[in-house]
Amino acid sequence: MAFTVVAFLCFVGARNMVDGPATPLGYRLACALVLALLVMAIPRTGSTWTFGAIGVAYSLVLVVGLALNVSGVEQPLLWVLPAMVVIPVCAAPLWLTPLHFFVGSALFYGAAFALLLGGQRAHDVDIVVWMWILAIGLPTSIVFHFGFYRFRRNHFLLESQLAQLAATDPLTGLQNRRAFVKQGERRLEIMTPEERVSAIFLDIDSFKSLNDRFGHAIGDHALYQVAQVLMEETSADDSVSRIGGEEFAVLLRDGLAGALALAERLRGAIAAIERPDGYLTASFGVAEHRSGESIMVLLDRADEALLRAKHSGRNRVCAERALPIEPLHMLAGDAFAEDGALVRQHRWEDYFLTSHFQPLYSLSHQKQVGFEALLRGEENDGTLVPPVVLFAPKPSSDEGALDRASHAVHLANARKSLPGDAWLFLNILPATFVAEGYADQLAMIVRAVGLEPERVILEILESHGGSVDDMSRAAALYREHGFLIAVDDFGAGQSNLDRLLRIRPDIVKLDGELIRATGHGTEQPILPKLVSLLHLAGMLVVVEGVETTEELILAVESNVDFAQGFLLGRPAAEIAPPDSVHRRIDDAFDVIAQGRAHQYALFESEVEPYRTALRRAADALIAGGSMGEAFAFLATFERCISCFILDDSGRQVGLEVRGPAWSADGASLQPVANPRDARWDHRPYFRNAVLLPGVAVASNPYLSLASGRPCVAVTLAVQVAAERSVIGVELDWSVVGLPWPAGE
Known part of the structure; x- marks a missing residue:
């Protein structure tokens, strides 16, 4: 032309x-x-x-x-x-x-x-x-x-x-990833400012097991059925694609709420598809396009939400993380009323966020030393929102946004309510704790309300959201600002010693169940030993859930540093005077002081007959008698497991003389059941006897390696045949009700 x-x-x-x-x-x-x-x-x-x-x-x-x-x-x-x-x-x-x-x-x-x-x-x-x-x-x-x-x-x-063919997945007939991305790019280029576009990512749960157990033909059929569900539930304006493997994507002309509703319909429809061992399920991530972002950024945000759906249990819909709120904005403008009084509430969804404070007491000082800020929701009429509603996971919101909002609310309220020398314990999710830049931001918020970071203890909650390495690095950043670090609910969920030793918190809060935990078969509390272990690691200890006087006495006796619980103070918007609590703690110290001598006397009265019989056996051995003759009387005592002689290096001499409490039931410990194969000079009962020659000493209860039971050893260092020996008797201390030494 x-x-x-x-x-x-x-x-x-x-x-x-x-x-x-x-x-x-x-x-x-x-x-x-x-x-x-x-x-x-x-x-x-x-x-x-x-x-x-x-x-x-x-x-x-x-x-x-x-x-x-x-x-x-x-x-x-x-x-x-x-x-x-x-x-x-x-x-x-x-x-x-x-x-x-x-x-x-x-x-x-x-x-x-x-x-x-x-x-x-x-x-x-x-x-x-x-x-x-x-x-x-x-x-x-x-x-x-x-x-x-x-x-x-x-x-x-x-x-x-x-x-x-280049744009289509041959198995399902849907668009492939390349065609989906190209179409998405074109759609975003021509969309008007008022138009809304959202992306849905979905992944079939446990799909690998379907292929591995039933073959690829079954897996391919499942993929085809899922594709049919997507085509039936979406409109002609929506783009539907098999991204790869068992992953699918939908791009639709709608906002986040509409996309979440569609995702829920798809989830229900897929859950009705049968597989040989039950029904298919799928996890979904949803994100809405934000001005100026590319199709790949939109898909990445939807993919991140999908990963959270997978990690939080599968077969669910999760929305994109909300844009980070700016807590400083919450403090500016609406933190104070016209008369200068502090506003204790912040609007959140259909209710208000407010703070309740629960005191923590130093048991040694017998006074309030800090307050844990607990988030509460209030209706317009002042009634409290149930926690299951306030903290319920919502696919359209990010729990991190609520976490950050709570920090602003608590700090604003603590500015007026907190005593001048008290700590403020702020709960913080691991994901928030490791968020880039949040250490600097939180330090600015703390100083903006007139506090110093040294008065704030960040209490890392037991939750998903951050690796131990990430939390360890983040803890160093918070410490540079002066914050103290605590780990909540040690002993529950993912909390473990490795986590503590890597993060190195200043304070460890023990889960309330640990105060009621007892040793197997003895009903003796394990709290004292656990507190001793944490102190050895350089960490102060808070015990939560103190609800009875007996639990308070146990906390004091276990050398716990701080205590918290309903007995010491319930969470409340206003901080209550601590006078009655001071008296209650002081009474607990008195009970322990009075009971310590009594407990000691009971224990001594229980072991004294064995001391007397052991000294009698020592005299018989020194006089040249045989082990059987020397220990004959002692071996008749009810709690006697065995009588023994150890040489100067702690190795057993000859055969032990068994008593009435000896038993062969510990078959599972058979490889270590023979005490003659071992060396015992590292045991306290051997060392204490050597330090006090001629004195019959009783050990604290310990778990016997030979019998697998709690035992007490009574030992005596004597000279037998010109050689120093330690003779002793091992007593069965597993019977419930036997007195234990004070402090154990």
Whole structure:
């Protein structure tokens, strides 16, 4: 077509070489300009109909240009006839469809015939003209058009099939990832500011087990069924894709709420698909497009939500993380009322957030040393929102947003309520704790309310959301600002010694159940030993859940540093005077002081007969008696497991003499059940006897390696046959109700 424009310009130039009246040159050049503009418009056409319309217009303008050029010549037929034959033949391959060809050709010939019929010609000239047009030009153009049309149609069909294969997942018939991303990019480019677009990512749960246990044919069928559910539940405007493996994606024209509703429908529909061992389930992540972001960023946010759905139990829908709130904004403007009084509430969803404070007491100082800030929700009428509602996971919100909001609320309220020398314990989720930049931000908030970070103890909750390495690195950043670190609920969930030793908290809060935990078969509390272990690791200890006087006494006796619980103070919006609690703690110390001597006396009275009998056995051994003779009397005592002699290196001499409490029931300990194979000079009962020669000493209860039971050893260091020996008796101390030494 561009060549035709050049030919038309040559035609204009040739016409100017012929004498006679002619149409003004400007009109003829205007035709050439219009033809050139139509040619340039062709690459921008978006459909075959537009292309065809341009072709028809081009033909008509070309006829007008021919008419203007031949105006005033003596033999116009000589000028026009070649064009009328050649133009349709050359243009025939350019028409995209037969309809375009017939319409364009009819209009071209119609205009040309009107031009030809305007003059008088000889009969033989008319025959020649019609022969050239009907016998040569028109048939040739028809042959050319349909020949090229068939070739072009097959070519286009092949291209279409290849494009379809390149954009389609062969198993499910859905778009593949590449086509999905391209379509998403185009959609985001043309979307209007008020339009909303969301993405849904879903992953079939435990899909690998389906393939591994039942074969890939079953797995492929499951993928096909999921694809059918997606096609049935989505609309024609939505883009649906199999991203890869068992992952699918949906891009829809709707906001976050609509996308969450669709995801829930899809989750329910997929849960109805049977698999050989039950039903399929899928996890979903949903995100709404934010202004200026690319399709890949949108999909990454949906994928992050999908991972949270997987990690929080599968078969659920999770929304994108909300944009981080700015806690400083919560403190600015609405933190104080007009009279300067502190506003204790902040609006959140359908209720208000407020703070309740529960005191922590130093047992040694017998006073309040800190307060744990606990988040509460209040309705408009002041009634409290149930915790199951306040902290219920919501797919459309981010629990981290509530966590950060609680810090602003607590700090604003603590500014007025907290005594001047008390700590504020702030609960913080691991995900918030390790969030980049939050240490700096929280330090700014603390100082903005008039506190210092040294008065704030960050209490890391027992929850998912951060690796131990990340928390250890984050703890160092918080300590640079002066914050103290505590770990909550040690002994429950994921809390373990490795976590403590890596994070190195200043304070460890023991789960309330640990105060009630006892040793197997003895009903003796394990709290004292656990507190001793944590102190050895350089950590102060808080015991939570103190609800009875007996538990308070145990906490004091176990050397716990701080205590918290309903007995010492319930969470409340206002801090209560601590006088009655001081007296209660002081009473606990008195009970322990009074009971310590009594406990000691009970224990001593229980072991004294064994001391006397052991000294009697020592005299018999020194006098040259055999072990059997020397220990005969002692071996008759009810609690006697065995009597033994250890040499100077702690190895057993001869066979032990067994007593009534000896038992062969500890079969599981059989490899270590023979005490003669071991060396015992590292045991306290051996060392204490050597330090006090000639004195019968009783050990604290310990777990016997030989019998697997709690035992007490009574030992005595004596000289037997010119060699130092330690003789002793091991007593069964597993019977419930036996006195234990004070402090154990």
